[in-house]
Amino acid sequence: MKKIVPLLIILIVSYFFSKPFFNSGYFPTHDGEWAIVRLVEMQREIKNGQIPPRMSDYLNHGYGYPLFSYTYPFPYYLGMFFRLFKIGYTDTIKILFILSVFLSGIFMYLFAKKLSGIEAGVFSSILYITAPYRLVNLYIRGSLGESLSMVIFPLLLYISLFYIEKPNIKYSLLLSLTLAILILTHNVMALLFFPIFISFIIFFSNINLRKVNLFLLRNLLLSIILGLGLSAFFFIPAILEKQYILLSQVKLANLQDNFIHFKDFVALSWNWGSKPFFQLGWVHILALISSICVIVFVKKARSKGDLPVFLYLLMILSILILFTNNISAIFWKIPPLSWIDFPWRILAIISFFISLFSIFLVYDKFTRILGYFIVLLSLIVNINYVKPISYLSKPDEYYLTNDDTTTSMGELMPLWVKTPPQNRWTDKVQVESGSAKINNLIYNSKSITFNVLSDTDSIIRVNTIFFPGWHYTANGNNIDLNYSNPLGVVKLTLSKGDYIIKGVFQNTRVREWSNNISLVSIFIFLGLLGKFYLDNKFRFQHDEKNN
Template identity: 45%
Template sequence: MKEIFLNLSHYTIVWIILVIVFSFPVISPLLKEGYFPTHDGEWAIVRLAEMHREIKDLQIPPRWADFLNHGHGYPLFLFTYPFPYYLSEIFHLVGFGLVSSIKIVFILSTVSSGIFMFYLGKRINGNLAGFIAAVLYIYAPFRLVDLYVRGSLGESVSLAIFPLLFLATLSLVTNPNLVRVVAVASIFAILITTHNAMALLFTPFYLAFIFVAIKMYSEDWKRYLIRFFLPAILLGLGLSSYFWLPSLLESKFIILSQVPLADKGQHFVNINEFVYSPWNYGLRPSFQIGWMHLVLFIIEIIVLFILRGIVAKKLIYIGLFSIAASVISVFMMNQISALLWEAPLLSSVDFPWRFMTLLTFFMSLGAIYIVEKRIFKILSLVLIILAFFLVQNFARPQMFFERGEEYYETNDDTTTSAGELMPVWVKELPKSRPTEKTMLLGGNANITNTIYNSKMITIEGLAQTQAKIGINTIYFPGWTIKVNNTLVNPDYSNNRGIITFDIPPGPFQIKGTFERTPIRLLADLISLVSIIFVFAVFIKIALKR
């Protein structure tokens, strides 16, 4: 029996099953009925309900959330990462409820992150290395914080993309071809649209890893960079330009460009908090790295020096990279890095402790090479088995409740922390949902018919005199108004920042549409051309076969 098990263990499927089994204590609360309180988890459900409305209205890509902000509209998906909600919408469209769809994405992102980390470790140093790294990755304390305290859907999906992107990068280095260039580009694009801050913080490390990957398997870095990775990065930026380009260039229109979401000085992490900070469900979560991860991190450093000159150079490179990236991540979360957080782009990240998500990945990645010494291999397995039983004490929500689908479908708040995506010209924030979408602000006119959805509105009626019409929708660039097929300039200088305009006497037909600005049009065209190129590559390959 022992020989059979040892033989079976060499098959990848057995290791994958083990990874799934070890992930069960972490995901089991998500398999229960109802939901639980987190910082952002329920807002993710409300956002999914809004994205579903926008897709039903054929607003492609979804950008303007007309139902939110108490029915006054909000540029939610212009600035908020959309990809996790695309995934959730797929499950919702095939019949799952809003809550179940979000929970499925949390579950799949957790399990797949372990599987991708396993494959990454397997590729570099074999099955056992991959398994140890995968379990470390799944059991990282901050992952539990993301799932059951913060409820961050974007960061949870990002944790699955990190190892997948590294895996695709190694594949491109070891066997370069056009398909792998497209794969790297596509995964990079998914990362950009999965979480704004994660993409920004992770990209410099990823660019460094490209050099590490090339050094692991080749010395011809110029060839790889120019022929393969530069095109992959540019294609990835092209595929995702529909999101990041308008988000970057149109951010000047929103409050977040003028008022920071948070005081960074209040969100640095003290060194002792990495060693121990109590588990809690408050706004400042636990930043504890975890005893298992700390022990194995120390072992990683020891192994790196013990095996210098003996172990293959690829393990030395991956070890140096993971340790350096971990140290940099800790540094960036500490007060001593405060000056760096004033740099362009980096200043747009709200909390320095967002590096905890990256630290989770880098510290788990380093475990790939510690199996080179038998004693450390045994110790790692003992720690992992012990953690399997202990993790259940932390992988649990504060409580469960059942609100029902209607609660999320009818919730019309902004879904953001402090209304930070509100246009800068709005002086009086909406407090309640208006009884009517349109209103007469001056003159004498009768509005007889109003039809609207998330991307358009039509108004019909008869004006006895020149009149002023108001639409209870906050103006944002892209909204155009036509009165009797004549384009008019909307006035939004009122305190509420809503769309108003004048109409002449007589019958009137008004059509308002939320259209692409020149920036959005350019960004969408770049993405469209990039998508066509990707499809052309796969069609060409399919025809060859």
């Protein structure tokens, strides 16, 4: 019963802090409705046979958009699981946001509990659930990727603790899989969290083993390589093929405008504008100050040997906070940080670490009372931020017909598109010059087929923006493509005659190699998983015989 009560408390708190998602309808956020449109598009592309999905045909007013070539896909893969049960698109996205709260609370509890006991787990979990920036992601920004990445931070470090204790195949595979999921859930969060993950394992292996274990680090390197391999199909093309899109040349925002002033951390206003609410949470700051006081003034805290852990966490938190301020501007001009436009994204990781400091509030009766007081205060204060600006009542059909790009500035638009589409085309394929007839048109996001009966030399315009991977044939012969026009759409020059035109969206060499790396990694993962299962089965049978 004692084991169940803390989890029940966490589940109840999670419910109240995600309660608006249980109501009917939805509510406006910066990106929340786009998540629904993206889920719709993910299903379209999978139905079209795009595995993995990369190129949309429906979005961008029907002219096509390489959405999942660059946008983190895992939240929508997860969404497709719920779609198997005929759950609506809007409800599926709401479920994913709800899970982001419940699961992050549970994993934070397990992680902090392993570090410092049950009460530490409850304190850290509730502070993590009630962190103001999480509520910003839920009710202002509507960032599905960041919300779900907050589930993975404690999970990855929780598995890391087991791995440090026993660096076997089981925990190596779990590390690989969790790292891959983080990369696929939010690539920016993965980039920011990765060095922390490495430092955490090195630090805690040194604390637990009194030295850096080379065997452990070797296995860790192999786990990281496997994790990168599992996610290679996404992140390698996203990096190497970034050169084709607007994002390679245009920043989404001015870096200087998106640093956080230290005074913003304690601001009390709830801002629904274009720049999010940056408060760390004055209750969370109180928890941090209290933990510092406990370490300084409570002898038992230092005698338990927690001082090195405290100093490590304080160092990480301090570095993270400095990197949100323009003091660190020079570092944000160096790759890979230069790829990130919004330094305030670090607030997701800061929220994780500042919540974790409550593990130092469990040493005696006084510190426990202080911990319970801070947690209760956080519940009372931050429940006020669980408030959508309004509610929407839009059916799923609305999102099925939404053909926006789902990106803020059309930043994934190919560079050769000089005039982005503003309206949907009248005909998918049209005769731009000459005399010709088009019939038997069949198309989706992966292919297009149609017949052309051309009475004269003709130019046929296919209202699909060209993107590397599109190949066309006329009567089985490769045909040169012309896309040097303002819209960047494909134009085919045909002489007089009868043609069967086929266009197929194929893998580039980069995508093909990346897919193969992931495929090989999956086989290695499954092979090692099978080996672990057989080894355990053999060991169990051997123990049974001996008994």
